[in-house]
Amino acid sequence: MDELGARAAALVARHPRDARLRRVGTSREGTPLWLLSVGHGSRQALVVAGPHANEPVGGATVLRVAERALADPRLCEGADATWNLLLCLDPDGARRNEAWLSGPYTLGNYFRHFFRPGFLEQPEWLPEGVDGATLPETRALLDLQDELRPFLQCSLHGVDVGGAFVELTRELPGIAQRVAHTATRLGIPRELGPYDTLYWPSLGPAVYRIPPPRRGDLAAAITEAAVESTWFHPHPYGTVTAVVEAPMWGVAAVEDPTRPADAATALRTVSHTLRRDTGLLEGILARVRPVLGGSPDVARLLAPVDDYLLVGPGLADSWDPDLCHAGARPLPPLTIARLTALRLAGRRVALRTAGLLHQLVTGSGHDPRGVLPELDRLIDEWCADYRDGCGAHWIPVARQVEYQARVVLAVFDLAGRHARVPSRSSETGWGSQAAVPMHRE
Known part of the structure; x- marks a missing residue:
């Protein structure tokens, strides 16, 4: 966490006109929540790293995206966009995983030092709805969403063992092909049937539609995320939320579409x-x-x-x-x-x-x-x-980051082309879609 903050501050020092860093909240243990913003466009993109404490790739990804946005005018001025990059949503939990971050990158070292808080302490979820959200990290993210009203939100996740996939609150035609191209170029398997999305509609290979939330008991909420979430909170603003999953250990069989013998x-x-x-x-x-x-x-x-x-x-x-x-x-x-x-x-x-x-x-x-x-x-x-x-085989950090950054940029491009103006009905509810259980590992 210290390195992440220091690198973000150094980037701002090198680009004082186009990059800035501000505190948008404080964690339960008093750690600042830092937002790195790049560009001065009127259209806001929000990228959230570290929503799950054991999934550190997003921190490196937001720095990579910031560097690309500063280097390529098409991503800021050319798109009339500002990138808002939350360095880590759960810094307290992330610190508890630091024992394995320096390696060795073995499964045994990872699981012996694994930490992820209980479901009710994970800041993306709203099991009691927006009004009942009490975690300061959750409140900070909700306030940021309401302030920015982003056309795009990306939530950066890491699969510990498996493959890459993307989950969307709105359809983005063309994203499955972009994901396939990026994963193939980088040698990363795509998950063609993730446990997370077992009952979700498919929008193409390794791309899934996140159904609207529904009420359920605690066990259902833990396994299916059958609650409101910060993924859907900005939905009435016309926001597209993309959950971008990048694997740490890859398994080739997760992209095998053949039927088993038994x-x-x-x-x-x-x-x-x-x-x-x-x-x-x-x-x-x-x-x-x-x-x-x-x-x-x-x-x-x-x-x-x-x-x-x-x-x-x-x-x-x-x-x-x-x-x-x-x-x-x-x-x-x-x-x-x-x-x-x-x-x-x-x-x-x-x-x-x-x-x-x-x-x-x-x-x-x-x-x-x-x-x-x-x-x-x-x-x-x-x-x-x-x-x-x-x-299961380790995927080098550089490839995890490059995969995730490329997918974020692809989603940004496609969401910009299909940006929506909120309709009257979208401001009051989720529409008429059937409530399909949300399945979240």
Whole structure:
């Protein structure tokens, strides 16, 4: 976080006429939220980095985009545009991931130092609606959206293991071809059936339409983001929101569109594995919870653990072909890409939970229940499955950043061509679209 702020300040010092840095809010722990603005056009583009604490690529991407905008007049004066780049929406959570940012870039190092706050503390979500938003990071972003009324908003995310994809609140013809070209040039797999978008409409390969929010219980909200969000808050202004996902570890099978020979057996394996892994972790948590204490740091780590253990069994049941029942939501047609995405998602739930439990125990300074060897064995075993069973391979940071920056610029170009003037109906609601569940990993 310190390096990100210093580099942004240095960029402003080199370009004092066209770039500026201002504080737009303060995090829960008192960290400034910095907005880097480039250009002086009347049309506002907003790019939000770091909405998820464990996804650091966006910080480097906004600096890359700022440098490109300063170097290319077509991106500012020529487009009558100002770029507004929020360096990090969750700086407190981002700092808790810094232990793995300097490497080595191994799956084991990542998951042992992984942190992402519980669902209710993730600043993009509005589970109680706009009026009920209490996180200062969320309020800062909402205020910024209302101030700028951007024609484009990009939310920069990182897939830990999988492939690249884009999610949109409005259709942008041509974006699927741009994504395909960029991903192919940079050797990055595209996800053709992400877990996040399992029930969402497709707008082309690796591009998906974000349905309007709906009300749901907490478990549904955690797995499907079935709540209002800062993605949709500026919708009445005619804003196009694009969620740009760039993978850290790539898996080639996520772009395999072929049908599997025996989808039911594969689904059964994924479901049973997640159910077994969740049971193991529930047992470990039951052993260590009584000795962890009640400090704020412990509570911060326990919140996502409880979230993952809450949703794991339900996900396993929803994927299990032996548990299908009348009225259940059927899975979409299964391809190798979709089955791979479900396998990655199930393993992700278990690994994140194990990594957080590992931090809880190591942070306490002692292991009275003797669980660390078991957690280390599970993390090593599950990371080996990602690496050897799924073919997960590290994508260099420079390529992650270049991919994400190019997609942001492509979305900017296409959104500028299809900019909308808000209609009377768009100012009062989401229109007549059917409410399809939002699915968010």
